[in-house]
Amino acid sequence: MRFTSSPRGARLARRLVSHRLDEWGYPYDSTPNETITLIAAELTANAGAP
Template sequence: MKQQGSTREPLTPAPEFSLCLSSTPRGARLARTLAVQQLIEWCGSSYDSETARTVALVTVELAANAITHGRLPGRDFRLTLLLLPHALRIEVTDTRPECLPPTPTAGPASADTTSGRGLLLVEAYANRWGCIVRDAFTKTVWAEVAVVE
């Protein structure tokens, strides 16, 4: 007996890349490199494209915040990349759910400060960003960067 069914194609999940990295400056640099490499592989962008530079900047800022504010000794952070229809979603998961990122202010408090501008950059370069606490052990800060074809 022939079974009738839908002629629609099954939904395919968005391409995803996920990896744990050390909560060190080296881990943040590797996150940046891997994010750009994955963007190039998925979208065919070039290393010197505006999109690749934006992905690099946003990724390293999220990773730097994870290793600076979300680190527990001996615990890594996770980089996850999702290719959405018109954006690359960059997620960085760390082990400090109680340390939520502050809402960026209109500008830095002082011109001579050497830190505190990372989320201002993320807000300026990403289309959207936010934070999700899914359990008692981790939080994920995410940002979406438009993929220009």
């Protein structure tokens, strides 16, 4: 998947990652889910930053 380096792209990436982690056995409120979701959102938001 491709996401734009914008607030919307970060939000979509965060939702996708969190949903997939939940499917793989890491519930939404678990520490691994929250941490990895945050990392994905930051990477997406900062991807186009100089």
